[in-house]
Amino acid sequence: MDIKDIIRPENKVYCKPELLDEVHMHYCPGCSHGVIHKLLAEVIAEMGLTDRTVGVSPVGCAVFAYNYIDVDWVEAAHGRAPAVATAISRLWPEDVVFTYQGDGDMSAIGTAESIHAANRGENIVMVFVNNAIYGMTGGQMAPTTLVGQKTATTPYGRRVDLNGHPLEITNLLAILDGTCYVTRQSVHTPAAVRKTKAALKKAFENALAKKGTSVVEVVATCNSGWKMSPEKANDWMAEHMFEKYPLGDLKNN
Amino acid sequence: MKEEVRLMKGNEAIAHAAIRYGCDGYFGYPITPQSEVLETLEELMPWETTGMVVLQAESEVAAINMVYGGASTGKAVMTSSSSPGVSLKQEGISYIAAASLPALILNVMRGGPGLGTIQPSQADYFQATKGGGHGDYHLIVLAPSTVQEMVDFVGLGFDLAFKYCNPAMILADGIVGQMMEKVVLPEQRPRRTDEEIRKQCPWAANGRKDGRKRNVITSLELESSRMEVINHKLQERYREIERNETRWEEIDVEGADYLIVAFGSIARICAKAKEMAAEKGIKVGIVRPITLWPFPTEAIHRAAQGKKGILCVELNAGQMIEDVRLAVHDAIPVEHFGRLGGIIPSPEEVVVALEEKIVK
Numbered sequence: 001m002d003i004k005d006i007i008r009p010e011n012k013v014y015c016k017p018e019l020l021d022e023v024h025m026h027y028c029p030g031c032s033h034g035v036i037h038k039l040l041a042e043v044i045a046e047m048g049l050t051d052r053t054v055g056v057s058p059v060g061c062a063v064f065a066y067n068y069i070d071v072d073w074v075e076a077a078h079g080r081a082p083a084v085a086t087a088i089s090r091l092w093p094e095d096v097v098f099t100y101q102g103d104g105d106m107s108a109i110g111t112a113e114s115i116h117a118a119n120r121g122e123n124i125v126m127v128f129v130n131n132a133i134y135g136m137t138g139g140q141m142a143p144t145t146l147v148g149q150k151t152a153t154t155p156y157g158r159r160v161d162l163n164g165h166p167l168e169i170t171n172l173l174a175i176l177d178g179t180c181y182v183t184r185q186s187v188h189t190p191a192a193v194r195k196t197k198a199a200l201k202k203a204f205e206n207a208l209a210k211k212g213t214s215v216v217e218v219v220a221t222c223n224s225g226w227k228m229s230p231e232k233a234n235d236w237m238a239e240h241m242f243e244k245y246p247l248g249d250l251k252n253n
Numbered sequence: 254m255k256e257e258v259r260l261m262k263g264n265e266a267i268a269h270a271a272i273r274y275g276c277d278g279y280f281g282y283p284i285t286p287q288s289e290v291l292e293t294l295e296e297l298m299p300w301e302t303t304g305m306v307v308l309q310a311e312s313e314v315a316a317i318n319m320v321y322g323g324a325s326t327g328k329a330v331m332t333s334s335s336s337p338g339v340s341l342k343q344e345g346i347s348y349i350a351a352a353s354l355p356a357l358i359l360n361v362m363r364g365g366p367g368l369g370t371i372q373p374s375q376a377d378y379f380q381a382t383k384g385g386g387h388g389d390y391h392l393i394v395l396a397p398s399t400v401q402e403m404v405d406f407v408g409l410g411f412d413l414a415f416k417y418c419n420p421a422m423i424l425a426d427g428i429v430g431q432m433m434e435k436v437v438l439p440e441q442r443p444r445r446t447d448e449e450i451r452k453q454c455p456w457a458a459n460g461r462k463d464g465r466k467r468n469v470i471t472s473l474e475l476e477s478s479r480m481e482v483i484n485h486k487l488q489e490r491y492r493e494i495e496r497n498e499t500r501w502e503e504i505d506v507e508g509a510d511y512l513i514v515a516f517g518s519i520a521r522i523c524a525k526a527k528e529m530a531a532e533k534g535i536k537v538g539i540v541r542p543i544t545l546w547p548f549p550t551e552a553i554h555r556a557a558q559g560k561k562g563i564l565c566v567e568l569n570a571g572q573m574i575e576d577v578r579l580a581v582h583d584a585i586p587v588e589h590f591g592r593l594g595g596i597i598p599s600p601e602e603v604v605v606a607l608e609e610k611i612v613k
Contacts, residue, residue, distance in 0.1 A: 052460040056322070057471075066469045072458035074325040075471035076318065077348050083315040084322030088459075090306045091278050091328045092447070095460045113318070116311035 017041035019050060019070045026064055028135075030230025032220030033062055035187040036129060039197045040098075041069050047204055053096045054088050056081040058105035061135040061222075065100050079110025082117030085124045096207045098125035103142040104134050107169035111143075114169065121178030121212035125203040128170065128215060131222040132241060139225035143167035146244055151225070166244055170217040174250035180212040182251040186219045186242075188234040211253070219245050254441040263403040263430045266438070267333065267359060267423075268293035270407035271305070275442040276357075277328035278306040280319035284338045285371040286427040287361035291333070303444050313338040317345030317358075324354035324420075325470040327454030329411050329445070333359035335427075336377050337368060339385075346420060347386030351472035353487075355414035357407065358392070359423045361430035362568075364595035372595020373427030375517060375568035381424045382546040382576075389484060391491050393421040393498065394545040396516040400434035402543075408439065415453070417494055424545060426568060428518040428597065494547055501549035502541040506556045509538030511611055513603075514553060514577050515566040516542045523566050526603035533604070535612055545573070553580040562586040562611035566603055569593065586611065 016022075019041035027033045044053050050071060057065040059078035066073035076084040081099035089097040106114050106128050117124065133151055134140040140153040144166050148157040158166075174182040181203055185196040196218055203214035219241050223233035254273060261269070267290050271279055281291040291309060299305035306323075310316035316332045323330035334342060339360045349356050360381065364374035381394045393413050395406040403425060410421040445453065451462065458468045474480040504524060506512065515523045520541040527537045540556050542549050557563060562585050565574040571589035578587050590606035592598045598606075 051462050051464075054326070054458055054460060063473060066467075066471065070461075070467055072461050072467050073469045073471075074322060074458050075469070075473055076321070077344055080314070080318035080321075080345070083310065083318035084325070086308070086315075087278060087280060087306075087319035087322035087330065088326055090308065091323050091326055091330070092459050112311055113315050116315065 017045060019045045021068050021070055023067060025068060027061065028224040030221065030223040030233060031061070032131065032187050032218065033129065035193060036127070036196070036218055036220070037065065037068050039193065039200055040127070043197060043200045043204055044069070044071060047201065049096050049204065052094060053098070054092070056085045056088070056097065056099045058099070058101040060102035060105050062100050062102060062129065063136070079105050079108070080113055081105065081110065082113040082122070082124070082126065086117050086120070086122045089122055089124050093123070096125070096204060098127060100127045101129070102135070103128070103130045103132065103144040107143040107167050111169065115172065115176070118173045118213040118215065119176045119178045123207055123210050124213055125207050126213060126215045127200070128217040129220045130217055130245060131220040131225070133222045133225040135222045135225050139222070143169070144245070146240060168245070170215060170250060173215050178213050179215055179251060180253045181206050181214040183215070183249045184217040184219060184245060184247050186237070186247055188221065188237060217245070219247065256440045257438045258435060259438055260433055260435055261400065262289055262433050263400045263425065264289035264361065265293045266400050266404045266436050267407060268297060269438050270404040271331060272297060272299045272303055273439050273441050274408045274411055275303065275329065275444040276305055276331055276411070277444055278308070278323045278330040280308050280310050280316040280323070280330065280332050282310050282313045282316050282334065282338060284313070284335045286363055286373070286430050287333050287335045287359065290359065303441070305444065313341040314345065317342035320356050320358070321345050321349050321354065324349060324356040325352070325457065326459040327450040327457030329355070329415070331357035331359065333361065335361045335363045336365050336374065339377065339380070343380070343386035346392070347388055347390060348472050349420045350390035350392065351388060352470050353418040354420065354470070355411070355418055356420045357410045357414055357423070358420060359425065362424065362426045364593070370595040371427070373518070373568060373597060374595055375426050375519065376570070376572070377424065378545065378567065378569060378572035381422055382548065390487060391546050393417070393419060393494060394424050395421065396424050396543060396545050397429055398517050398520050398541065400429065400432065400436045403429060404436055404438060413498060417490055419490065419494070424517070426517050498544060499547045499549050499552070500543035501552050502543060503552070503556060504539040504541070506538035506540060509536045510561050511535065511537045511607065512556055512560050512563040513537055513539045513566055513607070514542070514563055514573070515539065516545060516573065519566055519568055522598065522600055523603055525600035526607065529600055529604050530607055535607065537607065542573070548576045550576065550580040553577055557581040557585055560585055562588070564607050564611050565589045566598070566606070567591045568597070
């Protein structure tokens with residue numbers, strides 16, 4: 001059999017999403033962001049929302065998300081993505097607006113904006129990538145850093161007496177009346193990737209149905225910041241992070 | 254809505270003007286002495302009439318970032334606050350300026366520093382005209398001296414902001430925000446349709462309709478050589494605004510021996526002081542900068558020719574005086590008079606200051 005007989009449309013089982021640009025990503029090899037970007041690109045295209053989606057990127061590793069997914073973007077100041085998205089959504093109610101934030105952006109500097117946008121029930125999708133560390137600035141402690149976890153600013157491990165407890169921002173958002181859907185997923189196995197895609201799709205459907213705020217947390221790895229191989233980072237995440245941040249729906253109205 | 258003559262506070266007038274000039278969205282947070290802006294908008298419910306969005310944000314920080322978001326989509330959006338709140342907005346204002354977005358910001362100044370007082374002040378002149386936030390940028394700064402100018406500058410501010418894709422600020426003070434005056438409210442200007450916005454603002458991030466390339470609103474550029482180009486473009490725009498948009502008012506400058514330079518509501522106290530000085534045989538002219546940036550440097554330079562001295566009257570410890578001194582190159586004496594902490598000087602005090610500091 002010739003190779004040309006195999007490379008045929010009917011045999012295609014996988015392809016790059018049309019909305020994902022053909023550029024080099026700045027993410028480290030093994031980083032979860034690339035997979036999450038791919039899922040967003042797939043969901044937006046499959047739902048036919050390319051011409052009415054506006055993304056709001058954060059400050060942090062995903063600051064350049066606008067270079068990778070081919071929809072309109074606004075790059076927000078650190079932590080302010082939910083406020084930026086609030087205005088876009090209210091001024092263009094037919095648009096679908098999503099934010100994409102890391103743990104520092106969402107649950108440290110931007111805690112107020114996250115909670116109040118969700119509490120108002122803004123018709124937006126909040127994607128929250130929780131890798132328990134500040135990746136972009138070189139691996140410092142995040143609000144979600146686990147107790148005992150070593151980072152550049154907790155070199156001997158996070159101590160509760162010095163640094164307080166890991167913040168479960170998603171749980172806080174789940175108790176607010178403004179949120180309609182709050183879920184915690186991951187992308188470390190093919191099955192987990194499929195579940196996260198389904199969660200993102202549901203969140204975008206909620207936005208179309210104007211049901212309020214949907215929050216999709218993705219528990220993620222930062223193998224560079226954690227100083228592990230990508231594979232080891234996946235194992236470490238499953239072993240340590242899921243205990244504090246268990247996967248599944250926290251709210252599904 | 255037809256043109257209408259009303260009696261109202263400056264802050265209330267701002268709310269009416271925002272609706273009538275076709276503003277798409279207001280995002281604010283209560284702070285004295287400007288809370289009537291948000292209160293009046295909520296009372297008028299413009300979302301039922303023009304479709305304007307009004308939202309009480311959780312903080313000044315959130316409000317300015319909502320303005321950033323709204324402006325990113327090409328909508329005409331604004332916020333208002335007072336001095337401590339405007340300090341909180343500075344990061345967002347820097348982003349709006351850097352991303353070349355049109356937006357309108359109102360500062361009804363109160364006395365500082367810190368939490369200060371709720372009484373009137375002009376102590377945010379430096380903040381408004383010299384940057385305020387980080388980086389090399391300028392706002393177009395309009396200084397109203399009457400309630401009518403509060404109204405007019407909402408229209409002018411939006412027009413200039415969209416003409417230059419640059420944020421504009423109305424730098425008012427607690428006097429003009431709180432006092433009531435007769436005011437002519439303009440006829441309703443219709444809000445632009447979404448189609449009109451897409452046409453007017455092809456750069457806006459509001460959904461890439463008709464297969465156009467994506468629009469990205471950002472102030473980030475890590476490559477220094479490209480960031481320098483962006484800065485040069487901003488500077489070119491600032492020079493263009495300086496050439497085209499400098500505004501000021503002159504009162505009896507011709508034939509005067511002395512000048513008073515004052516902006517905002519204090520210029521009106523100075524106009525009274527000018528009359529009182531004239532009765533004493535002291536001939537004073539007034540230059541009132543209307544745009545504080547771009548500053549009327551040339552106009553003051555010309556007005557100062559043949560004069561014996563200039564008194565800068567400001568509700569601060571001497572801020573605009575630096576720009577006045579630069580305008581006259583130390584050719585004649587330039588002195589400052591101001592009250593601090595929220596105290597408004599009487600015309601008599603201005604005359605005394607004129608006699609003691611300038612006429613001598």
